[in-house]
Amino acid sequence: MTSKTLSGNVRDAPKAGSGLAECVREKILEGLPFITGIRGGRIQLSLSRMLFRFRDWYTPNVKVEDDRIVLELKGDRSSIVLAAPPDGSSVSSQYKGPRGWILRKHLPTLESAFQSLLQECRKSMEERSATAIDSTMEGADYSRHLARVSFVSRIVLKSLMLANDEVIVRKGGLLSVLEDYIKEYGTKYRLLYISGTGPATFRLLFVDGKPVGAFVHTDGRDYYGVEADDKINEIEGLVRIKVYGSLEPPEEVLVA
Amino acid sequence: MTLKVRNPVVVAENGDVRFVWLGLDESEAEKGILANQYLLVADGEALLVDPGGYYVFERVYKNVVKYVDPEKVVGVFYSHQDPDVTGSLNIIEDFFPNAKVYVSAIWTRFLPHLGAVAGVKMVELPDTGATIRLGKRNLEAIPAHFLHSPGHFNLYVPDLKLLFTGDIGAAVFPEGEWYLYVENFDEHAKYMEWFHKRFMACRKALDKWLARVEKLDLEVIAPQHGAIFTGENTRRFIEWLRSLGPVGADILG
Numbered sequence: 001m002t003s004k005t006l007s008g009n010v011r012d013a014p015k016a017g018s019g020l021a022e023c024v025r026e027k028i029l030e031g032l033p034f035i036t037g038i039r040g041g042r043i044q045l046s047l048s049r050m051l052f053r054f055r056d057w058y059t060p061n062v063k064v065e066d067d068r069i070v071l072e073l074k075g076d077r078s079s080i081v082l083a084a085p086p087d088g089s090s091v092s093s094q095y096k097g098p099r100g101w102i103l104r105k106h107l108p109t110l111e112s113a114f115q116s117l118l119q120e121c122r123k124s125m126e127e128r129s130a131t132a133i134d135s136t137m138e139g140a141d142y143s144r145h146l147a148r149v150s151f152v153s154r155i156v157l158k159s160l161m162l163a164n165d166e167v168i169v170r171k172g173g174l175l176s177v178l179e180d181y182i183k184e185y186g187t188k189y190r191l192l193y194i195s196g197t198g199p200a201t202f203r204l205l206f207v208d209g210k211p212v213g214a215f216v217h218t219d220g221r222d223y224y225g226v227e228a229d230d231k232i233n234e235i236e237g238l239v240r241i242k243v244y245g246s247l248e249p250p251e252e253v254l255v256a
Numbered sequence: 257m258t259l260k261v262r263n264p265v266v267v268a269e270n271g272d273v274r275f276v277w278l279g280l281d282e283s284e285a286e287k288g289i290l291a292n293q294y295l296l297v298a299d300g301e302a303l304l305v306d307p308g309g310y311y312v313f314e315r316v317y318k319n320v321v322k323y324v325d326p327e328k329v330v331g332v333f334y335s336h337q338d339p340d341v342t343g344s345l346n347i348i349e350d351f352f353p354n355a356k357v358y359v360s361a362i363w364t365r366f367l368p369h370l371g372a373v374a375g376v377k378m379v380e381l382p383d384t385g386a387t388i389r390l391g392k393r394n395l396e397a398i399p400a401h402f403l404h405s406p407g408h409f410n411l412y413v414p415d416l417k418l419l420f421t422g423d424i425g426a427a428v429f430p431e432g433e434w435y436l437y438v439e440n441f442d443e444h445a446k447y448m449e450w451f452h453k454r455f456m457a458c459r460k461a462l463d464k465w466l467a468r469v470e471k472l473d474l475e476v477i478a479p480q481h482g483a484i485f486t487g488e489n490t491r492r493f494i495e496w497l498r499s500l501g502p503v504g505a506d507i508l509g
Contacts, residue, residue, distance in 0.1 A: 030262035037435035038259055044435060046265070055437075113263075149314040149351065156347055157310045161371045197353045197375070240349070240375045 020086050021069055023121035025062040028071075031117035033109055045073070045080075049102040054078075056097070071114060078103070082110060088118035142213030142254065143224035146203040155193045155205075158253050159244035162189070171236040178232075181243050182209055189245030191253055198239035202232055207250045259290070259434050264319040267436075267484060268416040268476050273298045273393060275418055275478065277436060278319045281312045289428050289451070289481050291340045294420065296413060297323050299391025303331040304355065305411060305420055306480045309343025316344075317351055326352050331379075331390065333397075334359040335422030335480060336405035337366060346371040358388060358397065360407030381409055400424060400465050402457035404504075410469075417475040424465070425493060426451045427482030438483045441492045448482065448496075456503040466498060 028043070029035065037044025037057065046055045058073035058080070065083070073080040078097020084090060091111040095103045145151040162185050167177055178194060185192055186209040194204045200218035204211065214228035223231045246253050261280040268275045278293040293316050294305040302324040307316050320329060329352040334341050337359070345367060348355055359367065361380035381397050388395040388411075396412040403424050411420040427447040438444045456462055477485040477493055485493045 029260050033263040034265065035261050035263065036265060036437055038261075039433045039435070046437065055439075149317045149347075152350070153310045153313050153344075153347060161346070164375060166375070195350050197350060201350070201353070203350075242350070242375075 018064060019125060020118065020121055021062045021064050023125065024069060024071065024117055025060070027117055027121065028060050028062075031113055031120070033113050034106065043073075045075075047102055047106045049105050052099070052102055054099045054102045069118060080107075080110065082114040084115060084118055086118065086122065088115045088122070091115050140212060140254070141225060142205050143215055143228060146205060146213050146215035147217075147222055147224075152193075152195075152203065155191070155246065155253055156244055158248050159191075159193060159246045160189075161242060162245050163241065163243040166238060166240050168238055169236055172233050174232055174235050174239065177241070178204065181241070182206055185243060185245055191246035191248075191250040193244040193246070195242045195244075196235075196239050198235070199237045200231065200235050202228070202235070204232075207254075259432075262315060262318075264295075264322065265436060267294075267478060268413075268418050270415050272300075272391070273413070273415040274323070275413060275416055275420075275476070276319070276323060277478075277484070279315050280434065281315060282434075289426065290434060292478070292480055292482075294478065295320055295323060296390065296395075296411075298393045298415070300324070300328060301391045302329045303333055303388070303390050303395070304329055304348075304352070305333045306335050306341045306422070307332060307344055307348070308341065309339055310347070313344040313347060313351075320352075327354055329355050331355055331388065332357045333388070333409075333411055333420075334363070335400075335410065335420070336360065336408045337363040338405065341422075341480065342367060342370065345376065349375050358386075358409075360405075360409060362407035383407075385409070398468060402461035403465055404455040404457055406457075412472060414473075417473050419469065419472060419474055419477050421477055421479045423455065423480055424452075424497075425477060425479030425482055425485065426455070427479075429482075435483055438485050438489050438493075441489050441496075444483060445496055449500075451481070452497070452500060453503050453507065458505045459502055462497060462500070462503060466494065470494060 034045045034047050035043050036046040042057045042059050044055055044057050046053060056075035056078050058075040061072040063070050068083045068085055070083045081094040083092050091114055093107045093111050095107060169177055181194060190208055192206040196202045200216055203215045205213035214225055216223040216228040216231040218231055259280055259282040264279055265277045266274055267277050274297045276295045278295055280290060282290055291308050293308045296303045296305060332348055332355050356377040356379050358379045358381055361382055364378050364380050383399060385399050386397045388397055393415055398410040398412055400408045400410045400422060408422055410422055427444060428451055429447060474490045477490045
């Protein structure tokens with residue numbers, strides 16, 4: 001959908017909730033389930049129950065009304081309204097149109113999605129500075145970023161794979177193996193990303209030879225930073241290690 | 257305008273077997289040829305189907321884990337070698353450590369150029385096709401060579417009567433428009449014609465594929481680009497290909 005079409009819908013929203021409404025408007029495509037079409041600022045939702053399916057094209061409209069954020073979906077044959085206070089609690093929904101027995105089954109899913117959308121928007125507005133990657137890099141800890149696919153993808157995309165080895169490590173011996181890689185490649189590549197799979201999954205980040213992030217996933221749990229370091233020491237067995245060297249300066253790869 | 261749909265859609269379902277569309281991203285460079293990524297789940301195991309490149313990987317991963325644990329993804333099916341199919345191969349192993357990669361035997365020597373892939377377990381699909389086991393089900397890798405790739409496979413899922421057709425069925429949407437399911441076949445055919453005339457290698461390859469596919473029991477045809485055909489539109493799509501006339505090298509004269 002075009003922002004031009006939808007932005008008009010939120011322009012008159014009261015100031016207090018307008019930022020939130022704007023955010024919801026921007027994230028409709030990301031947040032709403034059942035989207036199966038986009039055309040000229042409209043979205044198609046497709047909902048099914050058993051062998052029956054209902055599809056309709058809707059124009060989304062986000063507004064603030066009585067201190068509630070309201071998402072109206074006005075369709076060709078039906079309409080859906082979702083409303084909640086800014087904190088996302090107590091979402092209400094309303095459906096008008098044919099085949100209500102199909103739609104109503106999915107209203108809880110739409111309510112839940114709307115709630116998540118509101119909470120995500122609130123979180124991003126309140127904690128933007130806390131969640132952003134440290135723009136100065138000084139003293140930055142990227143451990144939690146290493147759990148994110150997008151962060152890892154971005155590094156790998158801008159890097160050269162330097163090593164891809166299978167190594168048998170004894171307990172407590174992995175760190176010395178990793179040190180060898182850092183010695184070998186750390187002088188040529190300022191940013192090194194090292195990933196490992198085997199008895200545990202680990203991801204490590206080094207800038208100028210110094211660790212700036214550690215992530216370990218083992219036994220169904222995630223560990224970050226110092227905790228991750230401890231877990232790395234416990235890894236033993238056959239481990240596949242991949243080492244990537246960034247082709248671009250760390251400041252450009254790591255900074256948002 | 258950039259089209260991004262973050263939530264997955266279950267395209268077909270039968271008992272413990274599900275075929276899931278994994279969302280949508282569009283970069284300006286794609287010029288309307290949007291790529292679909294899918295997940296096939298059967299009996300608690302899963303097969304990723306044409307998972308795409310780096311920049312869609314985060315969305316693909318997040319949607320996969322809504323259905324199965326990453327460790328339960330036991331395979332990745334590549335219909336062919338193009339970057340919009342295989343581009344994320346380097347990080348597949350990191351995020352889906354138990355996944356084998358199924359791809360035409362003619363491409364296994366080229367894929368390492370995406371980066372070292374020594375840790376990836378490659379399963380070479382012979383030109384004649386192969387059976388892939390997922391959970392308790394047998395899937396069929398059906399040859400679709402030269403349509404357009406010289407090493408191109410479709411994937412047939414008997415439990416769903418569903419055929420994933422890779423590049424066959426691709427459509428180029430007008431700017432700002434996209435839909436998942438074909439509703440108006442005649443309109444949609446206009447969006448498919450250029451791609452099939454330009455990318456499919458020759459009529460002979462298309463006829464050979466049609467002869468095999470027409471014998472299948474089909475309710476869904478899901479391409480890597482464009483929109484999904486269901487019900488009567490699967491038959492209309494087959495008929496459309498039959499009547500498309502010369503393609504690719506045939507047009508050169």
